[in-house]
Amino acid sequence: MSKSFLAILLLLSIALFSTEGCYYDNEEDLFGADSSCDTTNVTYAGDVAPIIINRCYVCHETGADGGGIVLSGYTNTKIWVDNGRLIGSIKHAAGFSPMPKSASKMPNCEINTIEAWIRNGAPDN
Template identity: 45%
Template sequence: MHKFLRLFPTRALAGAAVSLLAFVSACTYSKGPEPSPCNDPTPATYAAVISPIFDANCRACHGATVYQTLGGGNDYSTYEGIKRQSSRLIIGCISHEAGYNPMPKGGAKISECDIAQIKAWIAAGQPNN
């Protein structure tokens, strides 16, 4: 009986350890596809997501009629105009990264959600529709 009592705590501890490991392994996160930015389940497309962001934040200076004078020659009035520009330049400017002109010029940085949507759109190959 004395041996049994000495083994019982060890067995109980081993059982608790096995239970804990089973619990922890059940709680692990299997990394799948990245979630859509801003909890939006639909993929970002130019027509549905990106163009409205550029309307709200960029086209006052980078629109078709003003880009030569206000937008440094960068025309973002169309899908083709945005695709022609370096993605790295766009991300650097809207993220206010060092070495890039912070955009919108003289304004606050656009929302992190909008930046995440633009990054996701670029990473997805810049789909139009």
């Protein structure tokens, strides 16, 4: 087996691997709102708070210094819901600081869950 044959094999597998990476990204974009994402009956305590605790508390819990913005608990979170900054930032909309900061956008299902909750009036349930 020649060296160049091995090199070609190596290049081919790299090429294959990177196309698969693209495929995966596209799929995530296109089918992010997948059927396994249930956004009916979304509640603050059961659905929204766990996402915010998991993704945002590292910078926005009481005592953390994320731009002086606190997202601990319903009352604090509701301020940023009502002024429109929370949804704008997690959807990476123009004019908002994209959140979570310095990380990729959250999975669509998590964004859709928060959006559905806000559309229902962001109740404290």
